[in-house]
Amino acid sequence: MTAIIDFLAKLAATNSASSLVNTLPKTFPLTVSGPYPLAKHVDIPGSQVGGELLLSLQQLCVAPIAVQSIEPDADRGRVTITLNAATLAGHYEIFGLETPAITLDTGGLMAPLSALASQGKDADPDSQITDKQYDQLQQAEDQRTRLNQTANGRETLSQYDQYSDDYTDAFNSSPTLRGLWAQDDMTLQMADHTSDAVKSGTDVINPTDLLFGTGATTPKLTYNENALSQKLNLWTACAFGGKPDAAHAVTSFTLEVTKNTGNSQTKTVSMTREQVYTSVQSASNASKAATGNEVSLLTASLKRALDGSHTQADMALFSSHGYDLDDTTLARMRAIRDDALRRNDPKVRLLLWRGDFSVDLAASRYVFALTGQPDGAVTVKAAGNTLCVPPLGLDDSTWNTEAGRIARERIDSAQFIRGILEDRIAAQLTRHLRGIADGRP
Amino acid sequence: MNLIGNAREYQAAASESPLADIVEHLLAADMVQFHQEVERALAPQKPYMTEVERSMFVGGKKIRPVVMLLAARLVGGDDPLPDKVYKGAASLEMLHVATLIHDDIVDEAPLRRGLPSVAAERGTKTALLVGDLHFVQALRGFAESVDTERDMTLVRMVLDTAFDICRGELDELDRSLPDTSAERVARYYQTIDRKTAVLFRLACQAGIELAGGRTRDARRGGFFGRALGRAFQIMDDILDLLEDESSAGKHAGTDLELGRLSLPLAYGMDSLGPSHPVSQTLRGEATLTGHALATALDDLRECGAIDRAYAEARREMLEALFYLKPFAPSHYRDALESLTLFIVDRSLKK
Secondary structure: OHHHHHHHHHHHOOOOOOOHHHHOOOOEEEOOEEEEEEEEEEOOOOOOOOEEEEEEEEEEEEEOOOEEEEEEEOOOOEEEEEEOOEEEEEEEEEEEEEOOOOOEOOOOOOOEHHHOOOOOOOOOHHHHOOHHHHHHHHHHHHHHHHHOOOHHHHHHHHHHHHHHHHHHHHHHHOHHHHHHHHHHHHHHHHHHHHHHHHHHOOOOOOOOOOOEOOOOOOOOEOHHHHHHHHHHHHHHHHHHOOOHHHHHHHHHHHHHHHHHHOOOOOOOOOOOHHHHHHHHHHOOHHHHHHHHHHHHHHHHHHHHHHHOOOOHHHHHHHHHOOOOOOHHHHHHHHHHHHHHHOOOOOOOEEEEEEEEEEEEEOOEEEEEEEEEOOOOOEEEEEEEEOOOOOOOOOOOOOOOHHHHHHHHHHHHOOHHHHHHHHHHHHHHHHHHHHHHHOOOO | OOHHHHHHHHHHHOOOOHHHHHHHHHOHHHHHHHHHHHHHHHHHHHHHOOHHHHHHHHOOOOHHHHHHHHHHHHHHOOOOOOHHHHHHHHHHHHHHHHHHHHHHHHHOOOEEOOEEOHHHHHOHHHHHHHHHHHHHHHHHHHHHHOOOHHHHHHHHHHHHHHHHHHHHHHHHHOOOOOOOHHHHHHHHHHHHHHHHHHHHHHHHHHHHHHOOOOHHHHHHHHHHHHHHHHHHHHHHHHHHHHOOEHHHOEOOOHHHHOOOOOHHHHHHHHHHOOOOHHHHHHOOOOOOOHHHHHHHHHHHHHOOHHHHHHHHHHHHHHHHHHHHOOOOOOHHHHHHHHHHHHHHHOOOOO
16 A cells, blocks of 8 residues: 555656656657558559558657646555547558459359349349359259269268368469459350250260350360369469368369269260269279379479479370370469469559548546555556547548548448557556656656 | 348448347347247256356357358348258357357356356366257257258268367467467467357358358358458457456456467567567466566557457458358348448447
């Protein structure tokens, strides 16, 4: 108790060099606040790809800091300090970090997000998709149910489920992978064809006499050529994106398909719906086990091919497994590899708007709990305050475009950011009081 | 059940706390059915329960069942939901309470939500077994919800979730610290994915599946739930450093005191350096309490660690919104959006 009384006396003494009034600094500078993400992706003027939108607050300072009153309460071991009204001033920047938008529904349909157009409030969920998509989705559900009826089918689905997060992350992380998936509507056309063939039951799912894609930017490909080319792309994204097990699963599945059906990138064995199911059901454990070592060999060879250090033996291995690693394929895989390796590289920073700001802070009360220690020291703990940082009032008169609208909306609602500022300001006073309690000037 | 009327009431009240609003208006009728299912599910355990366990099912914000019900209505709209959705929601809450009971044993926490913890009230042995009882009953409840072949996949998911939760709790006990910053952050995300995000993911995925939604919508919902769960946990860990809730038996800095790695603490290690007391504590070389703990918390404020962690919470929030957007517009989607924003935009208690 004595220690607390002495501390309170020291705090309040007006003619003492170590009193609060005489030692409190005239300003509270705050460290940089942020940057805080405001939007995952917006169009950014001057950028062809756009990027993430962020807010940063800098050169923050609260002034003038002045004690209005000190209310000691030794009996309860408390002191309440009121600071005069002050101003929080600083500088803000709203900027973008360049990164391409994700325009595919990577979490669900893998279709373009633009195909899932909003149609007003309380819309029927099925109005989000076309009749064709509805039929295809129902069909996919039915096929999933059918696969679940056999052990091999369940294992196939289970393998996919086991790594689907990694595959989604791979697509989210690689603009090249996404671009190749969507290129010339090739995969979309294949999906439509597969759906029609499954529906008919007798049509060939992977014909050799049909080419897919519009041909606008890349030569059309057969079913097998595109399917296995996409698998190589996915393998690359996983192998170099820190997902070796998922990469292993892609290659393993590809090899099993080849073993069980004869199908590869370079060889097509036409199959109908029922033939596909039969091959899934009849796949043996022996054929699955045999791929383990082969996957490791193939993985090493593929990595050498991407480095340009592959040998004739590697090329022979690719050929034996029906892989066609021509220059175009290798260039695509290298681009995907580069996406993965550059994933954590600093992104190009594009300034959108900046300016100074200031907000008035009303007088505020800070309550501190004091505890006397056996050695005579006093510990100070913050026990609440009335400080309120109002909305920052950033000058948004030049915040045009959709980015500006989003920035305005998100900053207006960001109470927690103001809470962080309040916490930092209050912490300065707390730290100062602790300094006095510790006998520091 | 006037869901349309409730939806309008919700719209008017949407500017206030979203969770309370959602429970009292948009999902008012659903919550009644949810609570009835909880009572039904608890019935076999009644002889073993005391008031302290019952209070855990009465109290709490019920955010996980609310998210599950909203997810169900993303695809179910205003139509009556199948009973199995409410059964699933009750099981989910039971799973969550089971983990809280076990957490309080591990943390030796005397209080939970301002009331004595089960461990404090009934002893560790009983608390452990009561937690197990809730855990198993939750799994039974999910299994009982299964009435189609499709739902079998859900059973596997629930079991995987339960397995992950156990792994997450064990991860948290592991005080060995990875050497590099990247490894520490990866370890943190692995732990929170297993401990927290997985339940939110299950809530969304199961909600959609049990309401008859398609697998792809359920998958997307699951990704929404995972991001929401991550944002939720990161914010919880930030608030641990900033908020002092003496009435709830928690003081600021509990994680640091226990030497438990969190995202802001991992970033703090990066900024403050290996010889700082924060780093020493996380390596198990020191213990921080009282004055030293308070000073360490101030250093964490100043070094930008909290800002960095908060930025990641916001990123997860934006990720969640990305996965939510393809769902059809509705009051339910709006409610999930409000909830997601609120988790990172809420005000700081002082």
